[in-house]
Amino acid sequence: MGGQWIAFQTIVIKEIRRFMRIWVQTVVPPMVVTTLYFIIFGNLIGSQIAPVEGHSYMDYIAPGIILMSIINNAYANVVSSFYGAKFQRYVEELLIAPISDWLILTGIVVGGVARGLVVGAAVTVVAMCFTDLQLHSPLVVIAVVLLTAILFSLGGFINAIYAKSFDDISIIPTFILTPLTYLGGIFYSIEMLPPFWQQVSLFNPILYMINAFRYGLLGVSDVSLAGAFAIISATIALLFGISVWLLHRGVGVRS
Amino acid sequence: MTNALEISQLKKTYSHGVDALKGIDLTVEEGDFFALLGPNGAGKSTTIGIITSLVNKSGGTVRVFGADLDQQPMAAKRAIGLVPQEFNFNMFEPVEEVCINQAGYYGVTPPVARQRAERYLRQLGLWEKRRTIARALSGGMKRRLMIARALVHEPCLLILDEPTAGVDIELRRSMWQFLREVNSRGTTIILTTHYLEEAESLCRNIAIIDQGRIVEHSSMKELLAKLHRETLVLDLQSALTTPPTLTGYPCRLVDPHTLEVEVERQQGINALFSSLSQLGIEVTSLRNKSNRLEELFLSMVKEVQE
Numbered sequence: 001m002g003g004q005w006i007a008f009q010t011i012v013i014k015e016i017r018r019f020m021r022i023w024v025q026t027v028v029p030p031m032v033v034t035t036l037y038f039i040i041f042g043n044l045i046g047s048q049i050a051p052v053e054g055h056s057y058m059d060y061i062a063p064g065i066i067l068m069s070i071i072n073n074a075y076a077n078v079v080s081s082f083y084g085a086k087f088q089r090y091v092e093e094l095l096i097a098p099i100s101d102w103l104i105l106t107g108i109v110v111g112g113v114a115r116g117l118v119v120g121a122a123v124t125v126v127a128m129c130f131t132d133l134q135l136h137s138p139l140v141v142i143a144v145v146l147l148t149a150i151l152f153s154l155g156g157f158i159n160a161i162y163a164k165s166f167d168d169i170s171i172i173p174t175f176i177l178t179p180l181t182y183l184g185g186i187f188y189s190i191e192m193l194p195p196f197w198q199q200v201s202l203f204n205p206i207l208y209m210i211n212a213f214r215y216g217l218l219g220v221s222d223v224s225l226a227g228a229f230a231i232i233s234a235t236i237a238l239l240f241g242i243s244v245w246l247l248h249r250g251v252g253v254r255s
Numbered sequence: 256m257t258n259a260l261e262i263s264q265l266k267k268t269y270s271h272g273v274d275a276l277k278g279i280d281l282t283v284e285e286g287d288f289f290a291l292l293g294p295n296g297a298g299k300s301t302t303i304g305i306i307t308s309l310v311n312k313s314g315g316t317v318r319v320f321g322a323d324l325d326q327q328p329m330a331a332k333r334a335i336g337l338v339p340q341e342f343n344f345n346m347f348e349p350v351e352e353v354c355i356n357q358a359g360y361y362g363v364t365p366p367v368a369r370q371r372a373e374r375y376l377r378q379l380g381l382w383e384k385r386r387t388i389a390r391a392l393s394g395g396m397k398r399r400l401m402i403a404r405a406l407v408h409e410p411c412l413l414i415l416d417e418p419t420a421g422v423d424i425e426l427r428r429s430m431w432q433f434l435r436e437v438n439s440r441g442t443t444i445i446l447t448t449h450y451l452e453e454a455e456s457l458c459r460n461i462a463i464i465d466q467g468r469i470v471e472h473s474s475m476k477e478l479l480a481k482l483h484r485e486t487l488v489l490d491l492q493s494a495l496t497t498p499p500t501l502t503g504y505p506c507r508l509v510d511p512h513t514l515e516v517e518v519e520r521q522q523g524i525n526a527l528f529s530s531l532s533q534l535g536i537e538v539t540s541l542r543n544k545s546n547r548l549e550e551l552f553l554s555m556v557k558e559v560q561e
Contacts, residue, residue: 003362010359021347089343093404096307097360098332255269255310 007099008107015111019077019118026077026115027122030069034123037065038130041187052189053220059134062127063214064186067148069123071181071206072173074116074149078108078156079169086160091253101247105157105240112153113146120145133217140216140225147232148209152177154239161243161252180206190222205231257320259285259412259443260306265315267301267467275301277467278315283445283460285320285411288438290458290475291447292552298467299447300340303416307337320411333361336410338401340417346390350381350400353389354407361408368407375403378433395426402430406437413437414445419453431457451552455479463552486544487524489514492537501530515544 019026038058046057053060085091094104127133135141155172163169184206190198201207208228215221221228246252260283267276276298283289293299304310306317308328316323322330344353351372358368376382379399384392392400398418405413415434419427427450434457438444448454454461454475461478463471471478494511504527506516514536518524531538 006362006364007360010356014356085345088346089341090345092309092339092343093357093360095309096332096335096337097357098329098362099360250311254308255304 004099004103007097008103011094011099011104011107012110012114015077015081015108016114018081018111019115026073027119030073030119031122031126034065034069034126037061038127042130053218055218055220056131059131059218060189060214061187062131062133063217064184064210066120066123066127067144067210067213068181068186070116070120070145070149071152071177071209073119074112075152075156075159075173075177077115078112078153079160079163079173081111082108082157082160083163083166083169086163086253087166095250095253102244105154105243105247108157109150109153112156113149116149116153117145120149134219135217136219137216140212143229144209144213144216144232147229147236148213151209151232151236151239154236154243157243158239158246161246163252180204183207184210185222186210205235208232257285258318259283259287259320260445261316261318262302262306263316265302265305265317266313267298267305267310268313275467276305276313276315279464279467279469281462281469281472283412283443285443286438286441287443287460288434288458289443289445290454290461291445291464292451292454292461293447293464297464299464300416302464303337303339303414303445303447307335307414308332333408334411336405336408336413338398338405338413338415338418340420342397342401344389344397344400344404347388349386349388350392351376351385353400354404357404358407363408371407371409372403375406379403395422398422399430402433410442412443412445416447417449418446419448419450427453483520485518485520487516487518487527488542488544489516489531489538490540492539495536499531499534499536501527501534504530 042058042061046061049057051057051060082091085094124133155177159169159172183201184204185201190201190207193201202223208223208231211221211223212225212228212232215225260281262279262281264278264280265276266274266278268274279298279302281291281302291299291302301310305312306319306324308324316325317331318324319331319334322328322334324331348356351369354372354376355365355368358371359365363371372385373382376385379402381392381396381399381403384396389397389400398421402415402418405415418434419430422430431453434444434446444457446454446458458475460474461471462469488509491512491514495508495514496511498506498508498514501516503522504516504518506514509515516527518527528538
């Protein structure tokens with residue numbers, strides 16, 4: 001296991017070095033975007049909106065905006081890193097080495113989680129300049145952040161496995177991830193929606209993550225916390241199983 | 256003695272239906288310097304891809320130092336170092352990092368990985384470039400980086416897939432010398448190359464693969480002994496207008512100053528030079544038309560295709 005542990009550490013360090021080397025492309029843009037969200041939606045428009053579930057609109061949207069950065073960056077890190085490795089063929093360095101498939105996957109996912117956490121922390125600092133953020137339940141906050149980052153890192157990995165061009169790694173984030181995130185209750189409570197759309201929203205997994213995170217910070221949620229953790233954990237287990245199977249079969253990486 | 260590599264009935268059919276390997280058997284002894292030759296598309300890279308786990312096989316078995324690739328993949332992988340045909344490192348990483356990361360993937364601790372990276376980068380003349388990003392290296396340097404990277408985990412079996420392609424003659428010769436030294440320290444080497452002079456100069460045993468089958472598997476000495484005929488190229492002092500009549504030696508005039516003569520192995524060339532002297536033809540220099548192995552290779556591949 002000693003050798004495997006060193007291999008795992010090597011993958012993780014390499015992944016972290018990769019996104020830190022280009023921090024201007026990876027860490028700074030989410031901070032700029034978040035600042036704009038707070039200025040436009042929170043300050044200019046939000047000041048005209050009544051408190052939501054007992055919190056100012058600015059405070060209400062902060063958890064969703066932070067989690068959205070974590071989701072996007074965990075996903076983007078893994079999809080771009082793994083597809084880049086396929087494109088330049090240095091994924092072969094890993095495939096020929098004596099490392100278990102699940103450990104390769106875990107190392108790459110930890111890289112995605114690390115970027116999610118770094119960006120999440122940076123965005124939280126920005127949020128603290130505009131809001132009076134509370135910490136209702138630190139354990140829930142930590143658990144939701146980690147699980148969400150893991151889940152979307154796995155999603156990014158599966159996207160990268162099937163991607164055959166750089167277009168393929170932007171299609172899912174643009175046409176699936178972004179709409180689901182925006183419709184996942186970042187800027188509103190689903191109680192504001194008509195009953196039919198409330199029911200439809202419950203099929204959006206991101207809704208559960210955002211609400212669980214909002215509970216951790218503000219103590220309010222549109223969904224049950226236990227239900228949210230069950231859905232997130234089950235999705236992670238499913239995606240992890242699929243990812244290991246794809247890697248073992250060599251889909252997209254072996255002839 | 257353990258065999259470094261044992262391949263039995265190895266088959267590969269690609270998803271588009273091409274049978275790249277049709278059941279090949281191959282054995283490479285420990286410590287050998289082995290050449291795997293074949294024309295483009297013969298199945299060399301597929302074979303290497305399967306041995307190194309980059310290509311999924313369709314059938315057969317592969318054992319590396321006794322470890323079955325299906326049953327003990329970790330042990331088999333640990334024994335192998337690969338220098339692939341195409342550059343496959345992260346072009347944006349510094350040279351030293353490429354080597355240290357590769358060592359890490361094989362469980363080598365960071366301090367040892369750094370020592371080995373330094374040793375091999377120095378031996379291959381890349382130490383001064385250790386902080387340069389890989390993309391900025393010349394083609395020859397990139398090839399040497401792949402050799403250094405393949406050696407950092409100190410494999411027992413080093414596989415080189417056309418390692419000197421596109422490398423200038425001087426560098427190629429220095430790489431040959433380096434590979435001889437690696438082999439002399441006990442590392443088994445399998446080499447594929449298009450430069451048959453390279454195989455003849457370096458390798459003790461050889462297999463020729465064509466159309467997914469092994470058409471020859473023997474020692475280099477035995478193989479070269481099968482060469483029955485050589486073509487000699489003679490540069491002439493004075494111009495000729497028609498080919499001379501040389502009894503027993505078919506010849507043709509390439510240009511007024513160049514004569515090609517076919518010589519049977521048992522004939523020798525003394526009688527040829529006697530005939531030339533009698534005809535008053537002065538020869539200024541003499542060389543083989545092609546490398547001896549090249550002639551054999553071409554005749555074997557041609558036989559298979561016929």
